[in-house]
Structure formats: structure tokens, C-alpha cells
Amino acid sequence: DTEVTQTPKHLVMGMTNKKSLKCEQHMGHRAMYWYKQKAKKPPELMFVYSYEKLSINESVPSRFSPECPNSSLLNLHLHALQPEDSALYLCASSQSRVRMNTEAFFGQGTRLTVV
């Protein structure tokens, strides 16, 4: 089982709304990621959690707030977004082994539209 589940699949929100994206995996992976993908562009890393601790923040604006409540769940809290934040948001997970690279498995993504 290499499944990463993201909800919702689609989200439309106003610029004053607060919403959350959710991601879940049951592969025992201890690294979880948020990526953002704009149309016709490659995925770009936003955040990495390793063993439930934030390890990497790629200078993402504070209107995006990640949270890792436990080893299976990853949330992305959204507040006061701009229309240019509209994109496909991808969650991924991988084994987290010190000094070792492994495959990362992606969810289906949440298509976010900010109006």
C-alpha cells in the first residue's frame, strides 16, 4: 500500500476565509511534505516534517501554516490567501532515514482556487 490520501480534492475559498487541507498516510513513513504546483510548472517544495517536527520551510508566507498532529497526519492551514495562491497542493510522504534518500509517494492533490 503506497497510498497518500488528501482531502478535499477541490476547494474554492475567498480571500478572507480560513480553511485547512488534510493529508493522511498509513505506510509508517516519518517524513511528510507539502508541495505546490502551478499549471505547466513542476512541483515546488513548501514544507518538510520529519518525525513530526518541522525540518524545512522554503520561505513560505505565513498565510500558509503547516501542522503535523501525529505521524500519520499532515495539515495545511490557509488564511488570507491571494488569488495567485491558486494551485494544486500536493502532499507526499517517505521513509525518514538519517542520511539516506528514499522514494516519496504523493497524494492526488487538492485543487485550490482563491476568489
Next chain:
Amino acid sequence: DQQVKQNSPSLSVQEGRISILNCDYTNSMFDYFLWYKKYPAEGPTFLISISSIKDKNEDGRFTVFLNKSAKHLSLHIVPSQPGDSAVYFCAASIIQGAQKLVFGQGTRLTINP
């Protein structure tokens, strides 16, 4: 500064023939490379990977070749099938506190019957 480059935005191949997708990278600190396949509005699907200590890895119809001195890798698909039509992303991995993947721009592969 684009550290991972896929210089061919698109590639068209006849069904049954070989598809070769190319990827170049600039950062010699990358030590693990992955290929992903992606359909529109879906997440990338992992295909195959290779460690920098190897020069070839094979999995069924998919083979990845790595030339470290040239900082170049390629994905070979043999034989190509219509279901292989998708966007293929090359990704390079580096450990900086945690594993980071840097993606190339992608190549759209179309398999013609």
C-alpha cells in the same frame, strides 16, 4: 537558478518503440534521482529511482541510466504503450536536514498507435 532541467517539453513516440526521456542537473550534491509520471490534476506517481552509486536501474519496461560525470540521467521505456502517455518529471534528491526533492520542468510523452 534551475538545478534540474528537462530540455524537451514534449516527445512523441510510436507504440512499441523505445521512449527516451532526458534530464540534466547542476548540483553535484544531489545523490538520488527519481522519475515520476503525472496525469493532469493528479499527484505524481513514482516510477523508478537510482542512487548516485549506480549507473543503471531496471524495473520491467523502465530503465534509468545515470552518468554522474555528465550530470545526466535518462529514462528508457521499452516497449512504449499508449497508457504511457503522460507528463514525466525527473527529480533530484538532497539531504538538507531532511530529504528535499527538486523537480525538472517535465516532458509530455505522447505514444501514438
